[in-house]
Amino acid sequence: MSPRDVPVVRIVLAHELRAHLRGALAWTLPLAALVALVCTLQPAMSNGLLAAKLAAMPEAMRRAFGLELLDLQRPVAYLATNFMMVSIGIAVFTGLLGSSILAKEETLHTAELLYTQPVSRAQLLAGKAACVALYAIAIPLVIALVAGGLLAAIADRPLEPAVLAQLFAGVTVLALCFGGAGLLIAAVVRDARSANGVVLGVVLGTFFLGVISAASPRVAPLRWLSPFKWVEPTAIVVHGLAVIGAVGLTGVAVGCATLAIRQYRRRDLHA
Amino acid sequence: MDAIEIDHLRKDYGARIGIENVSFTVPAATMFGFIGPNGAGKTTTIRILLGLLAPTSGAARIFGVDVGSPRARTGVGYVAGEPQLYPRMRVGKLLAFLGRFHPGDHAARRRALADQFELDLDAPSAELSLGNRKKVAIAAALQHAPRLVILDEPTSGLDPIMRARLHDRLRAEVAGGTTVVVSSHVLADIQAVCERVAIVNHGRVVAIDDVRALRRRELRRVRAAFEDGRGGDILAGLTQRLAGLQGFERCGNRIAFLYRGDMPTLLDALAAAAPSDVQIEEASLEDVFLADFATPKAVGHVAA
Numbered sequence: 001m002s003p004r005d006v007p008v009v010r011i012v013l014a015h016e017l018r019a020h021l022r023g024a025l026a027w028t029l030p031l032a033a034l035v036a037l038v039c040t041l042q043p044a045m046s047n048g049l050l051a052a053k054l055a056a057m058p059e060a061m062r063r064a065f066g067l068e069l070l071d072l073q074r075p076v077a078y079l080a081t082n083f084m085m086v087s088i089g090i091a092v093f094t095g096l097l098g099s100s101i102l103a104k105e106e107t108l109h110t111a112e113l114l115y116t117q118p119v120s121r122a123q124l125l126a127g128k129a130a131c132v133a134l135y136a137i138a139i140p141l142v143i144a145l146v147a148g149g150l151l152a153a154i155a156d157r158p159l160e161p162a163v164l165a166q167l168f169a170g171v172t173v174l175a176l177c178f179g180g181a182g183l184l185i186a187a188v189v190r191d192a193r194s195a196n197g198v199v200l201g202v203v204l205g206t207f208f209l210g211v212i213s214a215a216s217p218r219v220a221p222l223r224w225l226s227p228f229k230w231v232e233p234t235a236i237v238v239h240g241l242a243v244i245g246a247v248g249l250t251g252v253a254v255g256c257a258t259l260a261i262r263q264y265r266r267r268d269l270h271a
Numbered sequence: 272m273d274a275i276e277i278d279h280l281r282k283d284y285g286a287r288i289g290i291e292n293v294s295f296t297v298p299a300a301t302m303f304g305f306i307g308p309n310g311a312g313k314t315t316t317i318r319i320l321l322g323l324l325a326p327t328s329g330a331a332r333i334f335g336v337d338v339g340s341p342r343a344r345t346g347v348g349y350v351a352g353e354p355q356l357y358p359r360m361r362v363g364k365l366l367a368f369l370g371r372f373h374p375g376d377h378a379a380r381r382r383a384l385a386d387q388f389e390l391d392l393d394a395p396s397a398e399l400s401l402g403n404r405k406k407v408a409i410a411a412a413l414q415h416a417p418r419l420v421i422l423d424e425p426t427s428g429l430d431p432i433m434r435a436r437l438h439d440r441l442r443a444e445v446a447g448g449t450t451v452v453v454s455s456h457v458l459a460d461i462q463a464v465c466e467r468v469a470i471v472n473h474g475r476v477v478a479i480d481d482v483r484a485l486r487r488r489e490l491r492r493v494r495a496a497f498e499d500g501r502g503g504d505i506l507a508g509l510t511q512r513l514a515g516l517q518g519f520e521r522c523g524n525r526i527a528f529l530y531r532g533d534m535p536t537l538l539d540a541l542a543a544a545a546p547s548d549v550q551i552e553e554a555s556l557e558d559v560f561l562a563d564f565a566t567p568k569a570v571g572h573v574a575a
């Protein structure tokens with residue numbers, strides 16, 4: 001992208017950020033509230049209650065969610081055991097955002113308004129992709145601040161901010177990955193209205209693929225097909241964020257967005 | 272330099288043909304009409320010009336720049352047939368957003384257009400009727416002082432006052448050096464404002480000519496009235512005596528038809544029928560279109 005493209009990208013970015021602010025808040029606030037609720041329960045749960053609950057789980061389930069290695073006295077470990085809904089929620093939102101930010105121009109029939117301006121589709125799409133990326137970064141950041149603030153205030157052991165940061169960095173690259181996938185799906189699926197359904201299928205399908213992959217060593221290689229397993233919260237707490245996983249998911253995000261732009265540039269727009 | 276050059280343009284939709292072998296030019300600073308029935312290929316041609324559709328073959332240029340390049344749309348304004356707006360934006364914000372894609376400050380011109388077309392800049396776009404959405408689209412297309420404006424069915428949804436204002440505005444834009452292309456199946460609109468037209472049917476351009484020349488194709492609209500109830504018999508008699516009669520209409524004692532042929536023969540035939548009143552006038556563009564170009568739709572053609 002040349003410096004001349006930047007103003008157009010900024011115009012589209014500002015427009016899309018405003019257009020999707022309500023949706024972003026509608027997903028962020030419940031997720032932040034859920035995390036806040038989980039965090040406020042941490043002192044009560046850390047005195048063996050959670051450990052007892054986890055011990056009552058079947059071993060295969062503990063292994064599937066990576067719970068068997070955790071020291072549950074650590075606030076970040078406690079948070080990691082309750083992180084599934086946050087990961088899925090943010091992945092679904094950014095996937096749907098990536099899909100709808102492209103598809104809406106055809107479903108709302110506003111393509112004639114936007115794509116007839118004297119700028120390239122690549123410039124317009126770069127602005128839209130930047131909006132998806134910004135929300136993919138901002139939403140985990142907001143939730144991280146809520147979680148970090150509450151745990152620092154009420155937990156009886158040190159917070160380990162570096163681990164917390166890695167936990168949310170993992171969710172951020174996961175969100176970027178599904179945001180990019182959403183863009184690509186909307187660019188490829190001819191029927192714009194069905195793109196959102198495909199996105200939901202991909203997010204939930206890859207999540208369950210990751211769960212299934214822990215059931216038996218024979219299906220363990222399936223874990224590589226699940227972005228959720230590349231940045232698994234419990235593994236991050238024990239081993240730290242795997243650089244290869246983070247870089248890999250960021251690469252998938254950039255690759256999907258690039259392919260989406262290439263594909264959409266050639267597409268006939270009928271409405 | 273021509274504002275638009277279209278050279279053997281073709282667009283296929285799968286196995287079906289949208290337009291084929293479409294070629295014409297539009298000189299700069301003129302008002303050009305693009306007419307044809309629904310589904311004739313007008314919108315497909317316009318969407319190729321605006322870069323929304325890629326042609327299957329052929330070429331199109333705007334002020335010498337291939338329409339595949341976004342530079343071709345520099346200084347171009349477009350009014351869609353049924354414009355849709357971002358529903359959560361207010362009119363003023365929407366116009367300002369679209370204006371940012373064009374260099375310069377358009378605020379003064381935007382306010383003038385809002386006044387001329389009685390636009391409420393604070394109104395939410397979601398609450399606008401088709402006519403008001405059309406007025407917003409017109410303001411968006413004209414706010415940056417374009418050198419080419421393309422309007423697809425521009426008067427649909429507009430009341431007669433706004434229609435007249437739009438015609439006046441377009442004439443003023445052309446006087447200032449802007450090229451205007453109006454696509455419509457409302458031929459009265461084209462006749463009112465355009466100097467030259469391309470007629471498209473079944474995906475092909477079937478005629479390109481001056482509006483006046485088309486109307487002078489020796490085609491006359493004849494209306495006659497009779498005091499007794501002989502309208503039907505007289506029409507049958509005229510059909511036998513005169514070759515070149517088309518488009519018969521009868522309402523009570525009044526008859527109307529289109530005639531192309533020798534004028535003394537027509538007058539003799541009418542005199543023999545002894546009408547109480549006769550009007551013979553130049554055919555309208557719509558009459559010319561219906562008489563000469565409106566053939567049944569060919570199988571295998573489709574247009575967006």
